[in-house]
Amino acid sequence: MTTGRDRRRALGGVLYGADYNPEQWPADVWPQDMTLMRQAGVTCVSVGVFAWARIQPTEQTFDFAWLDQVLDLLHDAGIGANLATATASPPPWVSNRYPEILPCDDSGARYWPGSRQHFAPSSPRYRELAAGLVSRIAQRYARHPAVVMWHVGNEFGCHLPMDFSDAARDAFRDWLRAAYGSIDALNDAWGTAFWSQSYHDFDEVFPPRKAPYSRNPSAMLDFRRFTSDMWLQCYLMERQILHDAGAVQPITTNLLGPFKPANYAQWAPHLDVIADDCYPDPADPHALPHAAFQRDLIRSLKPGVPWLLMEQATDAVNWRTFNLGKRPGRLAAETAQCIGRGADGIMFFQWRQSRAGSEKFHSAMLPHAGTGTRTWQDAVALGATIAALPALPPPGRDARVALVFDWENWWAVEERDHPTTLNYLELVHRWYRALHRRHLMVDIVAAERVDADYDLVIAPQLYLLRETGATALASFVESGGTLLATAFSDVVDEHDRFLPGGFLTRLGPLLGIRLTDFGVLVPPGSPGVGEQVAPFTDRRGTAAGTLLAEEIEVVDAEVLAVFSGGAPAMTSRHVGAGRALYLATIPDEAGTQHVVDGLIELTGVQPVVDNLPACVEAARRGDLVTIVNHGDVPVTVTVDGTDVLTHTAADGLVLPPDGFAFIRTAPSAEMS
Ligand code: GAL
Numbered sequence: 001m002t003t004g005r006d007r008r009r010a011l012g013g014v015l016y017g018a019d020y021n022p023e024q025w026p027a028d029v030w031p032q033d034m035t036l037m038r039q040a041g042v043t044c045v046s047v048g049v050f051a052w053a054r055i056q057p058t059e060q061t062f063d064f065a066w067l068d069q070v071l072d073l074l075h076d077a078g079i080g081a082n083l084a085t086a087t088a089s090p091p092p093w094v095s096n097r098y099p100e101i102l103p104c105d106d107s108g109a110r111y112w113p114g115s116r117q118h119f120a121p122s123s124p125r126y127r128e129l130a131a132g133l134v135s136r137i138a139q140r141y142a143r144h145p146a147v148v149m150w151h152v153g154n155e156f157g158c159h160l161p162m163d164f165s166d167a168a169r170d171a172f173r174d175w176l177r178a179a180y181g182s183i184d185a186l187n188d189a190w191g192t193a194f195w196s197q198s199y200h201d202f203d204e205v206f207p208p209r210k211a212p213y214s215r216n217p218s219a220m221l222d223f224r225r226f227t228s229d230m231w232l233q234c235y236l237m238e239r240q241i242l243h244d245a246g247a248v249q250p251i252t253t254n255l256l257g258p259f260k261p262a263n264y265a266q267w268a269p270h271l272d273v274i275a276d277d278c279y280p281d282p283a284d285p286h287a288l289p290h291a292a293f294q295r296d297l298i299r300s301l302k303p304g305v306p307w308l309l310m311e312q313a314t315d316a317v318n319w320r321t322f323n324l325g326k327r328p329g330r331l332a333a334e335t336a337q338c339i340g341r342g343a344d345g346i347m348f349f350q351w352r353q354s355r356a357g358s359e360k361f362h363s364a365m366l367p368h369a370g371t372g373t374r375t376w377q378d379a380v381a382l383g384a385t386i387a388a389l390p391a392l393p394p395p396g397r398d399a400r401v402a403l404v405f406d407w408e409n410w411w412a413v414e415e416r417d418h419p420t421t422l423n424y425l426e427l428v429h430r431w432y433r434a435l436h437r438r439h440l441m442v443d444i445v446a447a448e449r450v451d452a453d454y455d456l457v458i459a460p461q462l463y464l465l466r467e468t469g470a471t472a473l474a475s476f477v478e479s480g481g482t483l484l485a486t487a488f489s490d491v492v493d494e495h496d497r498f499l500p501g502g503f504l505t506r507l508g509p510l511l512g513i514r515l516t517d518f519g520v521l522v523p524p525g526s527p528g529v530g531e532q533v534a535p536f537t538d539r540r541g542t543a544a545g546t547l548l549a550e551e552i553e554v555v556d557a558e559v560l561a562v563f564s565g566g567a568p569a570m571t572s573r574h575v576g577a578g579r580a581l582y583l584a585t586i587p588d589e590a591g592t593q594h595v596v597d598g599l600i601e602l603t604g605v606q607p608v609v610d611n612l613p614a615c616v617e618a619a620r621r622g623d624l625v626t627i628v629n630h631g632d633v634p635v636t637v638t639v640d641g642t643d644v645l646t647h648t649a650a651d652g653l654v655l656p657p658d659g660f661a662f663i664r665t666a667p668s669a670e671m672s
Helices: 027-040 065-076 092-097 124-141 166-180 183-190 217-244 264-270 287-301 330-340 374-388 407-413 424-437 467-478 589-603
Strands: 015-020 044-047 080-084 147-151 275-277 307-311 343-348 401-404 442-445 456-459 482-486 513-517 534-538 541-549 551-554 558-563 568-575 578-583 585-587 616-621 624-629 635-637 641-643 653-655 660-665
Touching: 015 027, 015 374, 027 065, 027 374, 044 065, 044 147, 044 343, 065 080, 124 217, 166 183, 166 217, 183 217, 217 264, 217 407, 264 287, 264 407, 275 287, 287 307, 287 330, 287 424, 287 442, 287 616, 330 343, 330 374, 330 616, 330 624, 330 660, 343 374, 401 424, 407 424, 424 442, 424 589, 456 467, 456 589, 467 482, 467 578, 482 589, 513 568, 534 568, 534 585, 541 589, 551 568, 578 589, 585 589, 624 653, 653 660
Parallel strands: 015 044, 015 343, 044 080, 080 147, 275 307, 307 343, 401 442, 401 456, 456 482, 482 578
Antiparallel strands: 513 551, 534 541, 534 558, 541 585, 558 568, 568 578, 616 624, 624 660, 635 653, 641 660
């Protein structure tokens, strides 16, 4: 009898593999797949992600013969299966017989079948059919020796950020009932006295469908919470079925990094291992720091536990307007970035390039043009590199800097009808880029997760600040940390309502300031009044603020920087051994770097490695330091430690463009 340990065996070391879609190929191709997978060093494949129609061709019939054969072949080849529950694309018979499963947009128009993810997550019928499918799969394969992990659904919410169908309407009413208990509580939370929106019963409430004008922002916020919950409920339902069938393998689903529709901070506890899909655009100059941000966000979801890169592309994707390929070496460099930032699995979409369908131009490990291609050779070489890696330390609490990132705030701060229009992710990214350029290890967490293990915390535009978040930030400062809060923070409560007593009601006393006006500036480059920036000067020089130049009143703080007219732009208040800083504007790229450099001076936070050029990335994972050269010229790097791939001292290491090294550091070089 096979034990759970046997079934997990392929999870040792760094997993390597891809989505494997054998249902797209005749059976005589499968043995060839096994041979080539072994050649490429594949240890794990995600099987059957979109195979519902093949597994259940009609409501009454299930066909597992082909999947039995595939799983046996994988097992014989020593390759683990990350077995999918296949629920992401209901077959045509489902939509025909049960059209009520189809989702709707906000004008009530249906999304029709013919693509994928055409299901309303709150539809009871969809859930019933999905549950039936998953039960059959789970009962049949929970103890199959090839199965090392479970892949629930696929990228929940990816193509359908919100569903406004009648199923959503009914489920939203139930969700509101559970959240508020009484309709009066809802009326109060949503401020329905405004514009004659008072409800008498939960059954009067609709999802915030298309309306003549601005929709109630508190209702929008709750609908986003509800939507994230609906996707999560689908995941949890399937997870429960797997457990009930006796599955002991880790269960996960593939996330999408900073993905607005789903609050992954709430999902993380329910995922045994966090898995992520990431497709950096080779045409985007910020692609690599933003990919690093994504890895750090994903790692921060489950501290101390390695995560899996469930999907990346070997080369070009096919779904952008222009699909640039990766330059030679880039694939391995991006992979090194993942491992350095905590990944213990590197997988692709997909194993064998499809011959037909929407993604036939998408790259794969095994391209349509065959094994004579650079892509195949790169995939094989990368497999060999991964196989040569020793056991890696789990990611530890390696970051002394945290960047606050919060889904509920994202939803609220980007609602309409605000003093100005902000792109939250871009603003968070801007701070991250400035920290990344200085080679600091950063965790990306909600305010509630900020604790005394950090030295420096930056909270960009924390418009919606929960009481719990404010309390955590205050105790962080009281315990000796340095907090930078920034403009347009602490404006509303968790229902998107102003709190009594003005703004900064929760952080104001900590910061020692009051806010009197948001001081809106049009964005740089706007026509009309011309460019509006707010230069601010501190002892290190002058930088540009944009979008907001808030008017603040200093109550009990030191002024660190002033706007050109002399008004306070940045303040600091000592609280015990800690400091609470406030920046009353949104600095541009150079200004953000200016502020970050000042904070580094102030707090003494240390880079992973000193004196690296900005194009070189450095990450720490326990005692492992990863260096990746994203630049166009070779760089020479010295780290006190040993290159784990070459077993030589990392002294004067020359890294070509896209070159990387994993260095086991000597204990003396460990972070203080
Ligand atoms: C992901 C998806 C895969 C495939 C891939 C293409 O979003 O999970 O099934 O479509 O993108 O890049």
